[in-house]
Amino acid sequence: MSKLKKVPLAIWGFLASIGGFFAEFGRAFAKGDIFVKLSVIWWGAGYIRRKQYVKGLIMTALEVAIILFSVLFAPQYVSKFGTLGTVQYSTHLDPTTFQMVPNDYDNSFLILLLSLMSFVVWAFALVVLLKNVINVYNLQKRAESGAHVNTFIEDVKTYLDSKFHITLLTLPVIGIVVFTVIPILLLIFVAFTNYDQNHMPPNQLFQWVGFANFKSLFSSGLTSTFSYAFGRILGWTLVWAFFATFTTYFGGILMSLLLNSKKTVVPKLWRLLLVITIAVPQFVSLLLVRYFFANDGIVNTICENIGLTALLRDWGVINTTFIPFLSAPIWAHVTIIIINIWIGVPYQMLIATGILMNLPSDQLESARIDGANKFQVFRYITMPYMFQVTAPTLVTDFVKNINNFNVIFLLTDGVYTTTNTKLAASFAKETDLLITWLFNLTQNYYNYKMAAVIGIMVFLICAVFTLIAFNFLISGDKEGVYN
Amino acid sequence: MKKFLVILLCLAMVLSLAACGGNGDNKTPGGNENTPGGNENTPGGNENTPGGNENPGNNDTPAGPNPPAHDGPVKLMVWGAEEDQDLLKTLIDEFKAQYPDFTFDITIGVESEATAKDTVLTDPEAAADVYAFANDQIDALVKAGALMNLSETAAQALPVFSGKNLDDVVAANGEGSIVACTRNNSLYALPFGGGNNYFLFYDSSVISAEQAGSWEAMLDAAQAAGKKVGMVFASGWYNAGFFLGAGFSVALQDDGSTKIDWNGTSAQGVKGTDVVKAMQTIASHPAFMAVPDNGLSNAIAGGNLAAVIDGTWDAGACRDLWGDGYAATKLPTFKAGDKDIQMGCFSGFKLMAVNQYTKEAGWAIALAEYLTNESSQVARFNARQLPPSNKVAAADPAVTENIAAAASAEQDVYGYEQSVGDTYWDPCATFGEQIVQGKMATDDAGIQQVLDDLVATIGTPVA
Numbered sequence: 001m002s003k004l005k006k007v008p009l010a011i012w013g014f015l016a017s018i019g020g021f022f023a024e025f026g027r028a029f030a031k032g033d034i035f036v037k038l039s040v041i042w043w044g045a046g047y048i049r050r051k052q053y054v055k056g057l058i059m060t061a062l063e064v065a066i067i068l069f070s071v072l073f074a075p076q077y078v079s080k081f082g083t084l085g086t087v088q089y090s091t092h093l094d095p096t097t098f099q100m101v102p103n104d105y106d107n108s109f110l111i112l113l114l115s116l117m118s119f120v121v122w123a124f125a126l127v128v129l130l131k132n133v134i135n136v137y138n139l140q141k142r143a144e145s146g147a148h149v150n151t152f153i154e155d156v157k158t159y160l161d162s163k164f165h166i167t168l169l170t171l172p173v174i175g176i177v178v179f180t181v182i183p184i185l186l187l188i189f190v191a192f193t194n195y196d197q198n199h200m201p202p203n204q205l206f207q208w209v210g211f212a213n214f215k216s217l218f219s220s221g222l223t224s225t226f227s228y229a230f231g232r233i234l235g236w237t238l239v240w241a242f243f244a245t246f247t248t249y250f251g252g253i254l255m256s257l258l259l260n261s262k263k264t265v266v267p268k269l270w271r272l273l274l275v276i277t278i279a280v281p282q283f284v285s286l287l288l289v290r291y292f293f294a295n296d297g298i299v300n301t302i303c304e305n306i307g308l309t310a311l312l313r314d315w316g317v318i319n320t321t322f323i324p325f326l327s328a329p330i331w332a333h334v335t336i337i338i339i340n341i342w343i344g345v346p347y348q349m350l351i352a353t354g355i356l357m358n359l360p361s362d363q364l365e366s367a368r369i370d371g372a373n374k375f376q377v378f379r380y381i382t383m384p385y386m387f388q389v390t391a392p393t394l395v396t397d398f399v400k401n402i403n404n405f406n407v408i409f410l411l412t413d414g415v416y417t418t419t420n421t422k423l424a425a426s427f428a429k430e431t432d433l434l435i436t437w438l439f440n441l442t443q444n445y446y447n448y449k450m451a452a453v454i455g456i457m458v459f460l461i462c463a464v465f466t467l468i469a470f471n472f473l474i475s476g477d478k479e480g481v482y483n
Numbered sequence: 484m485k486k487f488l489v490i491l492l493c494l495a496m497v498l499s500l501a502a503c504g505g506n507g508d509n510k511t512p513g514g515n516e517n518t519p520g521g522n523e524n525t526p527g528g529n530e531n532t533p534g535g536n537e538n539p540g541n542n543d544t545p546a547g548p549n550p551p552a553h554d555g556p557v558k559l560m561v562w563g564a565e566e567d568q569d570l571l572k573t574l575i576d577e578f579k580a581q582y583p584d585f586t587f588d589i590t591i592g593v594e595s596e597a598t599a600k601d602t603v604l605t606d607p608e609a610a611a612d613v614y615a616f617a618n619d620q621i622d623a624l625v626k627a628g629a630l631m632n633l634s635e636t637a638a639q640a641l642p643v644f645s646g647k648n649l650d651d652v653v654a655a656n657g658e659g660s661i662v663a664c665t666r667n668n669s670l671y672a673l674p675f676g677g678g679n680n681y682f683l684f685y686d687s688s689v690i691s692a693e694q695a696g697s698w699e700a701m702l703d704a705a706q707a708a709g710k711k712v713g714m715v716f717a718s719g720w721y722n723a724g725f726f727l728g729a730g731f732s733v734a735l736q737d738d739g740s741t742k743i744d745w746n747g748t749s750a751q752g753v754k755g756t757d758v759v760k761a762m763q764t765i766a767s768h769p770a771f772m773a774v775p776d777n778g779l780s781n782a783i784a785g786g787n788l789a790a791v792i793d794g795t796w797d798a799g800a801c802r803d804l805w806g807d808g809y810a811a812t813k814l815p816t817f818k819a820g821d822k823d824i825q826m827g828c829f830s831g832f833k834l835m836a837v838n839q840y841t842k843e844a845g846w847a848i849a850l851a852e853y854l855t856n857e858s859s860q861v862a863r864f865n866a867r868q869l870p871p872s873n874k875v876a877a878a879d880p881a882v883t884e885n886i887a888a889a890a891s892a893e894q895d896v897y898g899y900e901q902s903v904g905d906t907y908w909d910p911c912a913t914f915g916e917q918i919v920q921g922k923m924a925t926d927d928a929g930i931q932q933v934l935d936d937l938v939a940t941i942g943t944p945v946a
Contacts, residue, residue, distance in 0.1 A: 089628065091839065093636040098551065098643065098845030100631070160486065168489060196945065197905065198739055202608060203628025203839075295775065296785055319921050321769070328920065414777050417717040417916040421933075424913035425906070425940045445905050446604060447945065 025130045028137035039136045040129065046136025050143055054152035059132065066125045074118040081115040084108045084193065085205045109201040112193070116186055120177065191452035197445060213453045226450070229426035229437070230457075236333070237433045240408075241401040243337045244344065245394060251341055252348025253386060256356055257378075259349070274346040282343065286410035289339060293325040294415050300325070326415050329430040336431065340407050355389050356382070395469040399462045403435045434458045548582065548646045550845060556586035557846050561854075562594035562602075562614035570866045571854070578853045581645075589850075596833055603629050603838075612841040613851045616672075617679060618663040618832040619720075619901050622735055625666045631837040634669040637848045644849035652852060660872035662900050663832045672834035675855035676863065677877070678794070678870030678891035679831025680898050681721065683815060684801040685790035686710075688808035695810075698765055698817045701790055706770035710789035716766060716919045718776040719903070719911025720829060721792065725762055727827030727899045729753040729819060734902060738944040741907040746934035756930045757819040759918070763925060765817065766918050773919040776912065794831070798868065798887035811890035813897070830898030832872060864888075910940045 028036060038045035043063045047056035080086070085106025094101045143149055150158070159167050192208055193199075199206035218227045255274070259267045277285070292298050300322045303309045312318050318328075325335045359382065367377050387394075408431060418429040427445055428437050438454045441447040563571045571591050579587050592611060594602055600620035603610040607629040616624070624630045638649045653661055653670065660674035685695045689708045694700040705712045715721040723733060730749030734742045745755045765771055774782045779793050783800045791801065792814065802809040814826035835855045841847045853859065860871035861879065870888040871877050882888050914937055917923040924930055 093639060093844055095639055096551070098640050100636075100839070100841065100844045164486065171494060197623065198626065198945075200604065200627045291781070294778070294781075296772070296778075296782065296787075320919075324920070327775075415775055417775070417912050418909075419913055419917045419920055419922045421910060421913055421917075421936055421940060424909040425943075427909050443601070445945070 021130070024134055028134045032133070032137045033140060036133060036136050036140060039133050043129070043132050046132075046139060050136075050139050050149050052139075052149065052152065052155075055155065062128070066121065069121060070118075074114075074121075077111050077114040078118050080106060080111045082208075084207055085111050088205060089203045105202065106205060107202045108193075108199075108205045108207075109195070112189055113186060116182060116189065120182060120185075187452045187455060190448055191456055193449060195448045195452075196450070197447065200446065209449075213449050217450065217453050217457075225422040225425045228422050229428040230454075232423065232430065233428055233432050233434055233437055234457075234461075236430065237402055240333075240337070240433065241398050241404075244340050244401040244404065244407075245398045247337060247341050248344030248348045249390075249394065249397070251345040252350075253352045253356075253382075255345055255349040256352040257382075260353065260356065271349075274349060277342065278346050282406050283410065286339075286343075286407065290326065290411050290413075290415055293335060293339075295320075295322045295324065295327055299323075326411060327417070329419075332412065332416055332431050336408065336411055339411060340404075343407060351390070351393070352386070355386060358389075359385055391473045392470070395466060395473065398469075399466055402433070402462055402465075403458065404433065405435050405439065408433050409436050409439065434461075548644060548849075550582065550585070550644045550849070553585055553846075556588040557843055558588045559613065559841075559843055559846060559850060560590045560592060560611040561850070562592045562599065562611040564596050564615065565593050566867055567615070567863070568593065570863060574854055574859050574862065575850075578850060581853075599836075600624055607838070608840045610838050610840075612838050612843060612847040613854065614836050614838070615675070616834055616836055618674075618834055619829075619903075621663065621666065621671060621834065622902060622904070624836065625671055626739075629836075629839055630671040631839045631841070631844070631848075632669050633671060633673070633837065633848070636844060637670070637837075637852070640845045640848045641852060644845050645852055647852065652856075655857065655874060656872045657874055657877065659830050659895065659898060659900070660832045660834075663830065664834055672836045673851055673855040674832050674834050674872040675860055676833035676869040677831070677872045677895065678888055679833060680828045680891055680895055681724070681792055681794045681831075682811060682813055682828070682890045682894040683790060684793055684797070684809070684811045684887075684890075686788075686805040686808040687810040688805070689789040692810070692812065695790065695812055696815055697823065698761075698815045701815055702765070702768045702770045705789040706768070708789060711770050711772040711787050712790045713772040713774045713779070713782045713788045714792040715774045715776050715779065716762070716915035717773070717912045718915060719908050720901075722762070722911065722915040722918075724792075724814060724826045724828045725758050725817065725824075726755070727829070728814075728817075728897060729758050729824050729827075731755065731758075733899070733907070735904050736942075739904045739906075740944045741904040741941045743907075743938055743941055746931065746938045751824075753819050753822065753824060755934050756927050758824075759923070759930045759934065760925070761817045761819045761824075762918050763921075763923065767921065795868065795870065795887045795891055809886065811886045813890060813894040825897055827897045827899055828894055829901040830895055831901070833869065904941075905945055906943060907941050910937055 029040070032039075032046075035046045035049040042060065044056035044058075044060035047053070047059060085108045087104060087106045089102060089105040091100045091102040093099075139149065191213060192210060193206045194209045194212075195206040198204070216226055217230055258264060259271055264270070294300070300309070303323055304321075309318070309321070309323055312323060318324065324331050326332050363381050364377065367381055372380070412429065412431045416429055416431055418424055420430065423429060427440050427447075432440070434454055435458060438451045438458070441451040441454070561571060561575065568591060575589050575591065579589070594611070594614060596615045596617045599614055599616035600623050603614065603616075603624065604627055607627065610629065621630070633649070637652075641647050641649050641652065649670075652673070656674050657677060660677055661670070664670055664672045664674055683695060685701070689710055690701055690704045694704045702712055726743075726745050726749075727733070730751035730753060731743065731745050736742050745758070748754050766773060772782065772788065774791075779791065779797055780800055782788060783791060783793075783797060783804055786804065788804070791797075793801070798811070801811075814828060816823040816825050818824075835851045837844075837847045837851050857871075857873045857876050860873045860876045863869050864871055864876065864879075864882055864885075868885060868888065870882060870885075870891055876882065877892070883892075914933070917933070923933055
């Protein structure tokens with residue numbers, strides 16, 4: 001339990017640092033001279049006073065740009081953010097030019113997107129404003145204490161030298177904000193609207209619906225089956241992630257031990273063959289394997305010819321003329337996990353080989369001297385060491401497998417039809433992960449709102465797992481302690 | 484130097500973030516064509532009376548093409564199936580030759596007719612001005628407002644741009660095809676191909692024409708020869724044929740749900756439970772092969788089929804498989820209760836759409852009309868064996884003698900308009916799959932419950 005307390009501690013620390021930032025601003029504002037106080041309105045004021053003219057000019061230009069943006073561009077979208085547009089699209093044909101003339105319509109999606117970008121720009125502007133005042137105050141303190149105030153050239157030099165990390169991080173941070181953070185925020189917003197096939201811009205508007213989508217995700221009934229589907233799919237997602245991670249993990253270790261064993265002939269050949277399976281793209285190999293195991297595929301033909309199908313039918317295990325490797329619920333689940341072993345083991349084997357090379361050999365020697373057999377060595381020395389080293393990657397792999405879209409989609413798309421009416425009513429299948437269900441909703445049914453809600457759920461699940469798991473693992477007091 | 488390399492590395496990382504942003508290119512413009520300098524633009528506009536067009540609303544006496552003058556080339560984008568690219572190039576060249584006073588900049592892109600809806604709905608404003616699509620997508624496109632309402636616009640534009648009358652164009656095509664283009668009493672697309680329904684292909688050396696008339700005889704004949712009869716049960720498009728033939732109905736409602744009456748008794752007096760029992764009998768026959776949806780070409784290539792329920796698109800594959808024994812006819816009958824019921828089907832058509840958001844409305848309408856007129860449909864049949872929807876073209880001996888096209892037309896007599904919502908497909912696929920896997924009850928009460936659930940599920944609007 002004490003380890004769980006570390007989670008709120010970490011969050012508290014993060015909040016405390018934000019609070020410190022604001023506190024620093026307050027101090028700077030209160031204790032600064034008139035130019036510091038002026039810097040809140042005119043960002044360049046403080047720099048001009050300290051003769052850093054170029055910097056003052058840059059800050060003023062930035063401020064003007066943001067003000068122009070706020071006045072010219074943002075209002076037309078942000079003003080409609082509350083309603084997400086009220087004017088519906090309509091158009092008519094102009095009889096003289098024969099062009100379609102639309103009215104001045106609102107595009108709900110554009111309003112949402114551009115309002116979000118305005119918010120991000122304004123948040124950025126606020127941070128710049130606060131940091132600016134802090135900087136100018138520090139500058140004032142330096143000037144008053146007689147220390148040298150940098151000229152512009154000297155400032156640029158520090159950005160190439162002592163502050164080089166800031167220079168390097170600027171572009172990637174901008175990239176991440178624009179291409180990752182903004183889309184994620186946008187999709188979180190979409191989860192609170194009714195953006196679906198009946199409300200598609202530009203022709204139709206969509207509105208805010210609050211938590212209605214979350215409610216329908218967790219409601220149940222014959223016809224509204226989203227909560228039923230969500231529960232089942234969540235269960236399978238976790239089961240799949242667990243099995244996929246651990247089967248490939250142990251498979252990789254065992255395979256690597258096998259290949260390293262002195263009794264194996266031509267280990268390099270086996271290793272090469274295994275690595276080739278990594279080289280072949282999953283798209284190619286999995287699509288082919290899907291057709292191998294299809295109802296009328298090669299594996300079924302072989303099974304029929306050797307009499308396996310008839311045997312299973314006599315035992316009552318199946319009641320069709322084929323073995324439903326990828327088309328019946330439990331069969332498909334097991335087949336997918338087994339096929340994933342083939343996909344994942346080579347990669348894990350490579351990692352395990354690298355780690356096992358670093359196994360402290362003195363431990364192995366002393367164990368052998370003490371008369372431990374191979375199994376005991378494996379259980380009491382090798383495995384604890386492996387766990388110690390790879391525990392963080394195990395967590396990462398688990399979270400990655402929660403979102404392992406390729407294997408599930410490529411193996412079941414088009415081959416697997418569910419026989420569960422309630423799942424079918426929510427456009428789901430028994431073999432779906434949350435992410436493939438989300439894909440089906442978006443791609444085939446344009447049900448963006450439910451897809452966004454499911455996406456938020458996936459994020460929450462992954463975040464919770466990662467936080468808890470990492471806190472259990474990074475306790476730092478297990479180094480070098482063996483049974 | 485080191486710092487320079489580091490900066491370069493960071494730039495590369497950021498730029499690669501940008502590259503993995505978008506969705507790649509949905510539209511694969513495989514066959515782009517720009518023909519700018521093809522025509523002359525006589526300065527001074529048209530040779531017609533300057534200063535005005537003919538009365539555009541005058542539908543009684545179309546006075547020959549008289550499009551208004553245009554600044555610069557007319558830019559249009561057309562999407563067609565990959566097999567159609569050469570044909571489209573030829574047709575568009577002919578179209579341009581009809582207007583020697585104008586320059587055109589017409590790009591042709593590749594877009595499968597079966598997936599046009601997905602590409603268009605991703606961003607309707609960026610979609611092509613004219614594109615081909617299959618009629619099952621029309622409901623979604625109309626709901627999203629991606630299709631231009633041709634009843635209003637083409638009635639004005641066609642006489643001016645191509646000297647034709649919209650009423651004449653509509654009357655020239657078969658009635659079923661026009662019904663497929665009409666929603667809310669307005670025309671939203673122009674038809675150019677029929678024969679997108681399904682019927683029976685069979686090997687006449689294994690199954691006689693008479694046996695091909697009924698499921699029971701056909702399955703027995705196939706079993707005797709050690710072959711199978713294939714049909715997709717796990718799709719609401721195919722398995723509805725049993726119910727449609729028995730007189731049941733499928734109708735899209737305003738709220739996006741679909742109303743079916745399969746759990747009752749049809750207008751012909753057939754009970755839904757009897758239809759399901761017939762389907763179960765067929766599915767449990769040893770000679771029946773349940774084909775997964777989209778798995779028909781695989782099944783045909785497997786070589787084990789003596790008959791298959793499929794459409795004109797697989798005519799070539801069937802002909803290759805059976806050689807001289809290749810034959811096609813309408814769907815067989817099945818026994819429900821004590822009656823022999825002819826299977827129905829959904830009528831399928833290929834339609835040409837005009838984008839609501841096009842920047843050249845008049846020209847787009849004229850081009851769409853040209854690509855779907857009688858001569859274009861004949862050309863398309865010669866190139867692709869696509870049965871025309873135009874009445875005159877469809878009566879041509881070349882069409883009536885084509886085995887697949889003839890069978891398609893023969894089955895279309897029992898065809899029904901396809902108008903269904905989103906909630907129809909997955910539950911119906913599950914319904915068919917339950918029958919195939921034997922997971923459905925076999926007693927009347929159990930089947931009735933399944934049908935009631937199906938009707939309720941499909942009849943609910945999407946959450």
